[in-house]
Amino acid sequence: MNKKIFLACFVAFAATFSTSSFAQAVKVKPVKKQTEARPVETTPSDLKTDVIKKPMLIPASGNQGSDWSSPAGELAFPALPYAYDALEPAIDKLTVEIHYDRHHRAYYNNFAKAISGTEFASMPITDIFAKISDMPVSVRNNGGGFYNHVIYWENLSPKGGGEPGGELAEMIKKQFGEYTKFVEKFEDAAKTRFGSGWAWLSVDPKNGELFISSSPNQDNPLMNTSERMGTPILALDVWEHAYYLKYQNKRADYISAFWKIVNWPVVEKRYMQAKSKK
Amino acid sequence: MNFEFPALPYAYDALEPHIDKLTMEIHHTKHHKAYFDKFTAAISGTELESKSIEDIFSNISKAPLAVRNNGGGFYNHNLFWQILSPKGGGAPGGKLAEAIDSKFGSFEDFKTKFNDAAANRFGSGWAWLSVKSDNSLCVCSSANQDNPLMDVHDCPGLPVLGLDVWEHAYYLKYQNRRPEYINAFWSLVNWEKVSENYQRALK
Numbered sequence: 001m002n003k004k005i006f007l008a009c010f011v012a013f014a015a016t017f018s019t020s021s022f023a024q025a026v027k028v029k030p031v032k033k034q035t036e037a038r039p040v041e042t043t044p045s046d047l048k049t050d051v052i053k054k055p056m057l058i059p060a061s062g063n064q065g066s067d068w069s070s071p072a073g074e075l076a077f078p079a080l081p082y083a084y085d086a087l088e089p090a091i092d093k094l095t096v097e098i099h100y101d102r103h104h105r106a107y108y109n110n111f112a113k114a115i116s117g118t119e120f121a122s123m124p125i126t127d128i129f130a131k132i133s134d135m136p137v138s139v140r141n142n143g144g145g146f147y148n149h150v151i152y153w154e155n156l157s158p159k160g161g162g163e164p165g166g167e168l169a170e171m172i173k174k175q176f177g178e179y180t181k182f183v184e185k186f187e188d189a190a191k192t193r194f195g196s197g198w199a200w201l202s203v204d205p206k207n208g209e210l211f212i213s214s215s216p217n218q219d220n221p222l223m224n225t226s227e228r229m230g231t232p233i234l235a236l237d238v239w240e241h242a243y244y245l246k247y248q249n250k251r252a253d254y255i256s257a258f259w260k261i262v263n264w265p266v267v268e269k270r271y272m273q274a275k276s277k278k
Numbered sequence: 279m280n281f282e283f284p285a286l287p288y289a290y291d292a293l294e295p296h297i298d299k300l301t302m303e304i305h306h307t308k309h310h311k312a313y314f315d316k317f318t319a320a321i322s323g324t325e326l327e328s329k330s331i332e333d334i335f336s337n338i339s340k341a342p343l344a345v346r347n348n349g350g351g352f353y354n355h356n357l358f359w360q361i362l363s364p365k366g367g368g369a370p371g372g373k374l375a376e377a378i379d380s381k382f383g384s385f386e387d388f389k390t391k392f393n394d395a396a397a398n399r400f401g402s403g404w405a406w407l408s409v410k411s412d413n414s415l416c417v418c419s420s421a422n423q424d425n426p427l428m429d430v431h432d433c434p435g436l437p438v439l440g441l442d443v444w445e446h447a448y449y450l451k452y453q454n455r456r457p458e459y460i461n462a463f464w465s466l467v468n469w470e471k472v473s474e475n476y477q478r479a480l481k
Binding site: 098102103106137141194195196197216217218239240241244245248249 | 304308309312343347400401402403421422423444445446449450453454
């Protein structure tokens with residue numbers, strides 16, 4: 001490894017990665033942590049902070065769940081419910097910052113643009129997903145990207161980890177056997193999704209059963225293009241952008257780390273809500 | 279088995295600053311190598327073992343998914359490394375240049391079309407310039423590790439130029455800015471090699 005070239009290109013990364021496995025793997029000298037480091041070659045001027053109309057995400061301590069009943073055209077881009085570095089070391093600060101502030105925001109903006117002035121703007125986003133096969137591909141890709149990331153951020157927490165409790169724990173045991181069997185099956189869905197996509201735990205509205213699935217790109221189980229439709233209660237993003245800066249080709253390591261930050265109280269709350277709607 | 283994992287035809291840092299050394303190293307030794315290993319494991323002991331990869335692709339709809347994903351990943355990266363060069367860039371010459379002008383109007387028009395294909399491929403995939411069976415050129419994109427040789431592709435042909443737009447191809451340096459990576463790609467294209475591919479593809 002030519003350190004000179006590496007450092008020239010990755011000095012900003014090294015600053016934020018000084019304690020990560022990434023830094024160790026490439027033997028970068030620890031660099032003094034710069035808490036305000038910006039992504040390489042990005043400028044703050046192209047960020048649009050004015051799109052935040054009202055916070056929709058609950059705080060990590062909340063458990064109210066997002067309200068998706070409003071017309072899609074009135075949905076706001078939610079604040080991240082924790083700081084960019086809150087999920088360290090499972091997910092590094094720079095990844096969370098770019099993921100939320102660039103990728104997620106772009107999906108939101110493009111979705112808003114795609115439905116603006118159309119009949120879809122007055123429909124709840126869940127109703128849009130239920131008819132997604134008839135929708136323009138920009139609504140599918142960006143609507144999915146907007147919704148999926150809200151679900152994802154919300155079911156992560158710096159205080160996460162452990163195991164689920166309550167009725168969700170009972171249902172997991174009943175359907176999957178031990179909790180570890182459920183973890184294995186979910187991990188399998190996340191690892192075997194080829195290319196970009198998501199792994200899901202959902203509730204089947206027909207019978208209240210839990211099921212694990214994966215979807216390509218920004219599709220989700222609410223879309224009528226899904227093999228089995230349901231209400232997602234746990235989401236794991238396996239697009240490379242979700243983990244590449246820290247884990248590169250080692251998706252399995254990212255998936256293992258995910259369990260340490262799962263916000264089970266939020267997932268339990270979603271389970272109870274989804275179950276009551278069946 | 280007649281498949282070999284190819285060495286990279288230049289050093290890992292040879293494509294700097296357009297593609298950084300670490301990206302090249304992980305891309306070749308981890309991603310590409312894993313596709314090769316899984317592809318050879320998937321065909322080992324089957325009738326596919328003795329076939330050419332073009333023959334395998336021409337019936338890919340009937341092959342196991344592991345052959346499609348990993349065979350595509352193996353072949354696509356082989357082509358990708360070949361059509362890049364530290365001495366690349368500029369514009370094509372000879373018959374390829376004539377064919378591009380005749381099909382797309384101009385080299386700039388071709389680039390615009392190719393850039394659109396690469397930028398608009400949602401999720402993971404590739405952008406291609408290929409030669410169709412009637413010898414005409416075609417710009418298209420494919421999902422994941424599919425390619426125009428596969429019988430599942432909507433624009434069948436022989437690829438002569440390919441651009442990897444999986445996030446792993448650019449994320450360490452460009453993150454969410456795929457268009458900047460696509461733009462940098464043109465400084466690396468080995469047009470001599472692409473012309474060779476084109477001549478060979480003509481029937």
